[in-house]
Amino acid sequence: MHAASSPDIRLVPVHVAIVMDGNGRWAEERKRPRLFGHKAGVDSVRTVVETAREIGVRHLTLYAFSTENWRRPAFEVKGLMTLLKAYLQSELTTMLKNDIHLLCIGQQDRLPADVRKTLDMVMAKTAHCSSMTLNLALSYGSRSEIVRAVRQLAGKCAGGELAVRDLNEELVASHLYTAGQPDPDLFIRTGGERRLSNFLLWQLSYAELYFTDIKWPEFGREQFLEAIAVYGTRQRRFGKTGAQLRQG
Ligand code: FPP
Numbered sequence: 001m002h003a004a005s006s007p008d009i010r011l012v013p014v015h016v017a018i019v020m021d022g023n024g025r026w027a028e029e030r031k032r033p034r035l036f037g038h039k040a041g042v043d044s045v046r047t048v049v050e051t052a053r054e055i056g057v058r059h060l061t062l063y064a065f066s067t068e069n070w071r072r073p074a075f076e077v078k079g080l081m082t083l084l085k086a087y088l089q090s091e092l093t094t095m096l097k098n099d100i101h102l103l104c105i106g107q108q109d110r111l112p113a114d115v116r117k118t119l120d121m122v123m124a125k126t127a128h129c130s131s132m133t134l135n136l137a138l139s140y141g142s143r144s145e146i147v148r149a150v151r152q153l154a155g156k157c158a159g160g161e162l163a164v165r166d167l168n169e170e171l172v173a174s175h176l177y178t179a180g181q182p183d184p185d186l187f188i189r190t191g192g193e194r195r196l197s198n199f200l201l202w203q204l205s206y207a208e209l210y211f212t213d214i215k216w217p218e219f220g221r222e223q224f225l226e227a228i229a230v231y232g233t234r235q236r237r238f239g240k241t242g243a244q245l246r247q248g
Contacts (some may be wrong), residue, residue, distance in 0.1 A: 022191025
């Protein structure tokens with residue numbers, strides 16, 4: 001591991017969530033197939049996971065495949081699933097060494113059986129790891145996550161387990177895939193678009209937003225540390241005034 005270096009890191013966010021955008025365009029610019037970009041994107045995933053762990057980020061959530069991504073050409077979907085499975089198989093040893101717990105957020109039942117099996121294996125083997133949680137968002141969509149939570153809560157109300165007047169924000173949060181984890185402090189999106197794209201809509205309520213034109217395959221250690229440094233310069237007020245915060 002390298003020593004934390006270059007940009008001035010004043011504050012390390014507890015939870016960082018990333019939309020890894022721009023793989024396809026990066027490849028097209030090089031006249032290469034889109035999967036070439038996704039392959040290069042896996043290297044960025046490795047670098048960012050390692051750097052996040054090194055500087056003390058406790059939760060890292062990566063948007064690897066959205067519910068909308070199922071609409072891409074079958075060839076690209078299949079290629080992404082193959083890359084994902086290979087990544088999980090090759091990273092298990094490193095995750096264990098670095099004490100990283102893998103979790104999946106999203107509709108796991110829609111993933112191909114072999115990917116699910118590998119995911120289950122890596123999640124089980126890293127379940128005791130506690131230095132960092134790596135959430136892979138796979139077949140994930142925030143609105144469907146919220147609907148799923150609402151259905152579970154409505155079921156509990158209908159069954160008499162829960163009273164409608166007792167519903168509150170904590171209960172909703174505890175029925176999301178991210179139950180038990182703190183909300184992201186920092187949201188990063190690469191690839192030049194300035195959108196949330198149905199990612200963690202509930203959980204990102206107070207997150208600092210960081211957008212960069214750099215495409216995901218070119219987002220490495222230096223670019224990640226720069227985003228962390230920028231986060232350290234932002235003042236998060238959570239609805240209070242600056243003066244109130246200074247009074248503590
Ligand atoms: C967005 O780029 C990226 C994706 C839809 C997939 C992200 C996947 C990876 C980084 C590799 C596999 C992930 C893991 C965790 C091993 P895009 O294709 O939408 O790019 P574009 O906007 O330039 O077309």
